[in-house]
Amino acid sequence: MTGRxxxxxxxxxxxxxxxxxxxxxxxxxxxxxxxxxxxxxxxxEIVPGEAKYVGTANYEELWNPSFLKAxxxxxxxxxxxxxxxxxxxxxxxxxxxxxxxVFKNFFRSTLxxxxxxxxxxAGTIFRMAFGELDGSLMNTIVTALGFEKQRWxxxxxxxxxxxxxxxxxxxxxxxxxxFMAGLQNIPKELYESAEIDGAGTWKKFTRITVPxxxxxxxxxxxxxxxxxxxxxxxxxxxxxxxxxxxxxxxTMVGYLYRSGWEQFNLGLGAAVGVVLLVITLLVTVIQLRFxxxxxxxx
Amino acid sequence: MRKSxxxxxxxxxxxxxxxxxxxxxxxxxxxNESGNNAAGNASxxxxxxxxxxxxxxxxxxxxxxxxxxxxxxxxxxAKRWNEANPDKPIEIVPTVSPFDDVHNKLLVxxxxxxxxxxxxxxxxxxxxxxxxxxPQLEPLNDIIEPDLANLIKARFDIYAKDGKxxxxxxHVGASVIYYNKEILDKAGVNADDIKTWDDFAKAGQQVxxxxxxxxxxxxxxxxxxxxxxxxxxxxxxxxxxASFEPNLDSPEVTKVLKWQQxxxxxxxxxxxxxxxxxxxxxxxxxxxxxxxSIWMPLWYMGRFTxxxxxxxxxxxxxPMPAWNEGEPRSAGMGGxxxxxxxxxxxxxxxxxxxxFSKISKEGSIATWTELxxxxxxxxxxxxxxxxxxxxxxxxxxxxxxxxxTEVKDEIEGINxxxxxxEVIDAIKTQTNVRILLDGEDVEKVLKExxxxxx
Numbered sequence: 245m246t247g248r249x250x251x252x253x254x255x256x257x258x259x260x261x262x263x264x265x266x267x268x269x270x271x272x273x274x275x276x277x278x279x280x281x282x283x284x285x286x287x288x289e290i291v292p293g294e295a296k297y298v299g300t301a302n303y304e305e306l307w308n309p310s311f312l313k314a315x316x317x318x319x320x321x322x323x324x325x326x327x328x329x330x331x332x333x334x335x336x337x338x339x340x341x342x343x344x345x346v347f348k349n350f351f352r353s354t355l356x357x358x359x360x361x362x363x364x365x366a367g368t369i370f371r372m373a374f375g376e377l378d379g380s381l382m383n384t385i386v387t388a389l390g391f392e393k394q395r396w397x398x399x400x401x402x403x404x405x406x407x408x409x410x411x412x413x414x415x416x417x418x419x420x421x422x423f424m425a426g427l428q429n430i431p432k433e434l435y436e437s438a439e440i441d442g443a444g445t446w447k448k449f450t451r452i453t454v455p456x457x458x459x460x461x462x463x464x465x466x467x468x469x470x471x472x473x474x475x476x477x478x479x480x481x482x483x484x485x486x487x488x489x490x491x492x493x494x495t496m497v498g499y500l501y502r503s504g505w506e507q508f509n510l511g512l513g514a515a516v517g518v519v520l521l522v523i524t525l526l527v528t529v530i531q532l533r534f535x536x537x538x539x540x541x542x
Numbered sequence: 543m544r545k546s547x548x549x550x551x552x553x554x555x556x557x558x559x560x561x562x563x564x565x566x567x568x569x570x571x572x573x574n575e576s577g578n579n580a581a582g583n584a585s586x587x588x589x590x591x592x593x594x595x596x597x598x599x600x601x602x603x604x605x606x607x608x609x610x611x612x613x614x615x616x617x618x619x620a621k622r623w624n625e626a627n628p629d630k631p632i633e634i635v636p637t638v639s640p641f642d643d644v645h646n647k648l649l650v651x652x653x654x655x656x657x658x659x660x661x662x663x664x665x666x667x668x669x670x671x672x673x674x675x676x677p678q679l680e681p682l683n684d685i686i687e688p689d690l691a692n693l694i695k696a697r698f699d700i701y702a703k704d705g706k707x708x709x710x711x712x713h714v715g716a717s718v719i720y721y722n723k724e725i726l727d728k729a730g731v732n733a734d735d736i737k738t739w740d741d742f743a744k745a746g747q748q749v750x751x752x753x754x755x756x757x758x759x760x761x762x763x764x765x766x767x768x769x770x771x772x773x774x775x776x777x778x779x780x781x782x783x784a785s786f787e788p789n790l791d792s793p794e795v796t797k798v799l800k801w802q803q804x805x806x807x808x809x810x811x812x813x814x815x816x817x818x819x820x821x822x823x824x825x826x827x828x829x830x831x832x833x834x835s836i837w838m839p840l841w842y843m844g845r846f847t848x849x850x851x852x853x854x855x856x857x858x859x860x861p862m863p864a865w866n867e868g869e870p871r872s873a874g875m876g877g878x879x880x881x882x883x884x885x886x887x888x889x890x891x892x893x894x895x896x897x898f899s900k901i902s903k904e905g906s907i908a909t910w911t912e913l914x915x916x917x918x919x920x921x922x923x924x925x926x927x928x929x930x931x932x933x934x935x936x937x938x939x940x941x942x943x944x945x946x947t948e949v950k951d952e953i954e955g956i957n958x959x960x961x962x963x964e965v966i967d968a969i970k971t972q973t974n975v976r977i978l979l980d981g982e983d984v985e986k987v988l989k990e991x992x993x994x995x996x
Binding site: 290291292295308309372376395398482485486487491493494502506508 | 645677815944971972
């Protein structure tokens with residue numbers, strides 16, 4: 245009897261399952277169940293006191309100008325953040341890693357500190373800095389340079405630019421950190437032997453640094469896709485509410501919030517969420533396949 | 543790094559779950575900790591000890607709001623209640639959270655059937671969300687109907703569904719116009735000569751020519767400026783028709799926005815800095831004498847006293863101009879209804895207390911003396927207590943109530959229905975900016991936007 249019990253306790257077959265149970269439980273309760281219930285809700289019309297199935301009506305309702313605008317905004321924003329927030333931190337990381345660089349620690353910390361501020365605070369400060377009044381920071385700068393003052397948050401492209409500046413300011417340091425960590429892992433010998441073979445700085449960068457940073461780049465790329473499509477707080481703070489003129493700052497999550505909460509149409513909100521999930525999933529899978537992540541490592 | 547933020551976030555959420563679970567059994571401390579925002583925390587806890595009879599016999603009533611002033615008000619009224627009813631003392635346990643949070647949390651707890659407070663504040667623009675389907679709120683007909691003769695019925699209809707009243711407002715929200723007298727004097731304009739909106743536009747021209755200052759600001763990302771002007775027109779339609787259909791392409795709204803567009807083009811009006819009349823930019827602009835007037839409901843007085851201190855003694859309050867002389871000069875606008883949820887264990891007591899604090903004549907008068915609101919009971923308006931000085935008479939001078947009594951019979955109601963949140967979203971993001979800032983054709987924009995709302 246005791247033998248069997250101790251067998252059971254020390255069983256090598258059971259132990260792994262016991263160890264992963266806490267994770268599986270929390271994953272099931274906090275992830276699988278909400279996703280499942282969001283998918284169910286997206287086929288329902290939910291009003292207090294009752295929920296009834298309405299087929300695909302919520303998805304059909306999605307085909308409206310606001311949603312398409314939100315989809316476009318989020319996609320353009322995501323694409324541009326990727327264009328900006330991968331090459332620039334990569335190059336900066338190489339600079340900060342180089343022996344010739346002075347004040348390394350100073351630059352490292354100044355670039356990283358924005359990531360520690362709250363989006364709410366940063367967004368509010370940016371709203372003031374990019375205000376439309378003569379006295380706002382940006383208008384003072386452009387008028388001093390001899391340009392007309394602008395309604396920064398009232399124009400499609402200026403608003404997008406403001407969102408991108410905010411994103412760069414905030415995330416530059418974090419992506420930089422990833423790339424610097426990656427650079428530490430590249431063996432010095434590779435550079436030395438390349439030098440012996442007569443490679444210049446540019447050759448070393450393109451032939452050694454960039455290829456060897458590929459795993460890090462893929463990781464940054466993946467979280468940037470998610471981060472871009474999930475952006476909401478920045479836009480919400482910049483316009484002090486979900487109310488950008490002509491929806492120039494409306495994002496997918498902003499539309500989810502508007503339909504689900506502001507208009508209390510939880511079914512439609514859930515449908516937006518499901519579509520968002522499908523889009524990010526698709527883009528990520530395509531991207532990973534493009535980078536060859538599903539192939540066996542050579 | 544982003545991942546670790548997520549981890550942090552989920553830990554915080556789990557903590558708050560645990561904390562709010564505590565509040566069920568040990569309601570005072572736990573409830574305050576989990577829900578209050580930092581600013582509200584200290585003061586409402588202090589007030590708790592002062593406001594409730596803490597001998598353990600008092601019935602606790604939990605109250606959620608987004609406005610610290612409202613929490614303070616009920617604490618004060620609980621004190622008065624306990625003096626008047628020593629046999630059934632109550633203790634108000636307020637939780638003050640940010641605007642969106644309160645409404646979202648309340649929706650979730652009502653939807654899920656547990657966790658809701660006894661009483662809560664719901665803002666008018668959000669109220670229709672709570673009336674969808676079968677309202678999870680307690681009908682208040684038995685405390686409202688006996689007094690209906692003295693109450694301003696329009697303020698109860700906006701919180702009603704199928705003949706049942708669900709909310710009690712704090713005020714009428716009669717709209718008025720605030721003039722900066724200093725600027726008008728410089729331009730040689732007498733506010734009392736402005737009777738109609740045409741007069742207003744002409745006076746505005748004069749102000750602009752003489753002083754270079756715009757006559758007013760118009761909201762480009764919110765609804766108040768245009769909603770007031772729409773609702774004050776005779777007839778039953780405003781942003782919604784009387785049968786609660788979106789009404790943006792109607793003659794009423796078209797007239798208002800055409801008039802506003804003209805004013806913007808001539809420079810007599812400018813877009814409100816920051817888009818609406820509650821932004822820091824606007825407060826700073828107006829405080830520095832940036833525009834000569836603004837029309838808003840009476841509750842906007844508090845924004846002047848709190849956020850535009852330099853205008854003290856310079857602002858005069860008048861009835862709004864009418865569209866034609868003899869037509870109504872005001873509309874009851876905005877508001878927040880206190881509701882009792884169907885999850886309350888002390889519904890009857892909560893109802894009695896609600897009646898005591900806002901529906902009774904004494905309660906009604908207190909909404910003015912404590913909060914500076916125009917009471918929902920018309921017989922309170924003429925009470926001598928309304929003449930006593932407070933921080934508003936100090937700022938705006940005496941006679942605030944004379945303006946109100948003057949327009950008493952001209953306060954137009956508004957239509958609030960399930961479509962209201964959608965219509966307001968469309969105004970915030972589409973119509974006003976396209977018409978007022980981009981100068982697009984009024985009829986075309988309104989038709990296009992209204993069609994998407996149906």
